Amino acid sequence: MxxxxxxxxxxxxxxxxxxxxxxxxxxxxxLRFEASCPDCGAPLEQLQGCGAVNYFCQDCSSLISKHRIVFAIRQVGDGE
Ligand SMILES: [Zn+2]
Ligand SMILES: [Zn+2]
Incomplete structure:
Protein backbone atom coordinates (compact mmCIF):
# COMPACT_ATOMS: atom_id res chain seq x y z
CA MET A 1 0.00 0.00 0.00
CA LEU A 31 4.98 17.61 -13.75
CA ARG A 32 7.52 14.87 -13.35
CA PHE A 33 8.31 12.80 -10.28
CA GLU A 34 11.99 12.35 -9.72
CA ALA A 35 13.34 9.65 -7.46
CA SER A 36 15.48 11.26 -4.79
CA CYS A 37 17.75 9.99 -2.06
CA PRO A 38 16.05 9.88 1.36
CA ASP A 39 19.39 10.64 3.02
CA CYS A 40 20.85 13.49 1.01
CA GLY A 41 18.08 14.50 -1.41
CA ALA A 42 20.17 14.02 -4.53
CA PRO A 43 18.48 12.69 -7.66
CA LEU A 44 18.90 8.95 -7.98
CA GLU A 45 20.24 7.05 -10.92
CA GLN A 46 17.92 4.34 -12.17
CA LEU A 47 19.57 1.02 -12.85
CA GLN A 48 17.65 -1.46 -14.93
CA GLY A 49 18.47 -4.96 -13.77
CA CYS A 50 17.02 -8.35 -14.62
CA GLY A 51 13.37 -7.44 -14.41
CA ALA A 52 13.96 -5.15 -11.45
CA VAL A 53 14.69 -1.47 -11.13
CA ASN A 54 17.30 -0.35 -8.65
CA TYR A 55 18.14 3.13 -7.52
CA PHE A 56 21.64 4.33 -6.87
CA CYS A 57 22.73 7.51 -5.11
CA GLN A 58 26.04 8.76 -6.42
CA ASP A 59 26.51 11.13 -3.50
CA CYS A 60 26.09 8.34 -0.94
CA SER A 61 27.62 5.68 -3.20
CA SER A 62 24.92 3.27 -2.18
CA LEU A 63 21.91 1.47 -3.55
CA ILE A 64 18.62 2.82 -2.25
CA SER A 65 15.80 0.42 -1.60
CA LYS A 66 12.68 1.08 -3.63
CA HIS A 67 10.76 1.43 -0.38
CA ARG A 68 12.97 4.25 0.86
CA ILE A 69 13.11 6.57 -2.09
CA VAL A 70 11.32 9.88 -1.92
CA PHE A 71 9.89 11.67 -4.91
CA ALA A 72 10.61 15.25 -5.73
CA ILE A 73 7.99 16.80 -7.99
CA ARG A 74 9.44 18.99 -10.66
CA GLN A 75 7.60 21.17 -13.14
CA VAL A 76 8.83 20.42 -16.66
CA GLY A 77 6.36 22.49 -18.63
CA ASP A 78 3.41 24.83 -18.33
CA GLY A 79 1.11 22.78 -20.54
CA GLU A 80 0.50 25.43 -23.12
ZN1 LIG B 1 -1.32 22.37 -10.38
ZN1 LIG C 1 22.25 10.14 -1.09
Whole structure:
Protein backbone atom coordinates (compact mmCIF):
# COMPACT_ATOMS: atom_id res chain seq x y z
CA MET A 1 0.00 0.00 0.00
CA UNK A 2 1.20 3.41 -0.89
CA UNK A 3 -0.44 6.13 1.16
CA UNK A 4 1.65 8.88 -0.25
CA UNK A 5 -0.47 11.36 -2.18
CA UNK A 6 1.64 13.77 -4.18
CA UNK A 7 0.48 17.34 -4.65
CA UNK A 8 1.13 19.84 -7.39
CA UNK A 9 3.87 22.30 -6.27
CA UNK A 10 2.09 25.07 -8.15
CA UNK A 11 -1.56 24.78 -7.12
CA UNK A 12 -1.53 21.92 -4.56
CA UNK A 13 -4.00 19.80 -6.51
CA UNK A 14 -3.78 16.07 -5.82
CA UNK A 15 -1.83 14.10 -8.38
CA UNK A 16 -1.92 10.51 -9.50
CA UNK A 17 1.07 8.69 -7.95
CA UNK A 18 0.90 5.95 -10.59
CA UNK A 19 2.33 8.15 -13.32
CA UNK A 20 5.89 9.44 -13.43
CA UNK A 21 4.90 12.29 -15.63
CA UNK A 22 1.53 13.93 -15.90
CA UNK A 23 -0.38 17.12 -16.41
CA UNK A 24 -1.80 18.70 -13.28
CA UNK A 25 -5.62 18.52 -13.27
CA UNK A 26 -5.72 21.90 -11.55
CA UNK A 27 -3.29 24.24 -13.31
CA UNK A 28 -2.28 22.11 -16.35
CA UNK A 29 1.40 22.28 -15.45
CA UNK A 30 3.39 19.31 -16.73
CA LEU A 31 4.98 17.61 -13.75
CA ARG A 32 7.52 14.87 -13.35
CA PHE A 33 8.31 12.80 -10.28
CA GLU A 34 11.99 12.35 -9.72
CA ALA A 35 13.34 9.65 -7.46
CA SER A 36 15.48 11.26 -4.79
CA CYS A 37 17.75 9.99 -2.06
CA PRO A 38 16.05 9.88 1.36
CA ASP A 39 19.39 10.64 3.02
CA CYS A 40 20.85 13.49 1.01
CA GLY A 41 18.08 14.50 -1.41
CA ALA A 42 20.17 14.02 -4.53
CA PRO A 43 18.48 12.69 -7.66
CA LEU A 44 18.90 8.95 -7.98
CA GLU A 45 20.24 7.05 -10.92
CA GLN A 46 17.92 4.34 -12.17
CA LEU A 47 19.57 1.02 -12.85
CA GLN A 48 17.65 -1.46 -14.93
CA GLY A 49 18.47 -4.96 -13.77
CA CYS A 50 17.02 -8.35 -14.62
CA GLY A 51 13.37 -7.44 -14.41
CA ALA A 52 13.96 -5.15 -11.45
CA VAL A 53 14.69 -1.47 -11.13
CA ASN A 54 17.30 -0.35 -8.65
CA TYR A 55 18.14 3.13 -7.52
CA PHE A 56 21.64 4.33 -6.87
CA CYS A 57 22.73 7.51 -5.11
CA GLN A 58 26.04 8.76 -6.42
CA ASP A 59 26.51 11.13 -3.50
CA CYS A 60 26.09 8.34 -0.94
CA SER A 61 27.62 5.68 -3.20
CA SER A 62 24.92 3.27 -2.18
CA LEU A 63 21.91 1.47 -3.55
CA ILE A 64 18.62 2.82 -2.25
CA SER A 65 15.80 0.42 -1.60
CA LYS A 66 12.68 1.08 -3.63
CA HIS A 67 10.76 1.43 -0.38
CA ARG A 68 12.97 4.25 0.86
CA ILE A 69 13.11 6.57 -2.09
CA VAL A 70 11.32 9.88 -1.92
CA PHE A 71 9.89 11.67 -4.91
CA ALA A 72 10.61 15.25 -5.73
CA ILE A 73 7.99 16.80 -7.99
CA ARG A 74 9.44 18.99 -10.66
CA GLN A 75 7.60 21.17 -13.14
CA VAL A 76 8.83 20.42 -16.66
CA GLY A 77 6.36 22.49 -18.63
CA ASP A 78 3.41 24.83 -18.33
CA GLY A 79 1.11 22.78 -20.54
CA GLU A 80 0.50 25.43 -23.12
ZN1 LIG B 1 -1.32 22.37 -10.38
ZN1 LIG C 1 22.25 10.14 -1.09
Missing amino acids: NEYTPCCPVCAAELDPRHDEQQCPGCQAV
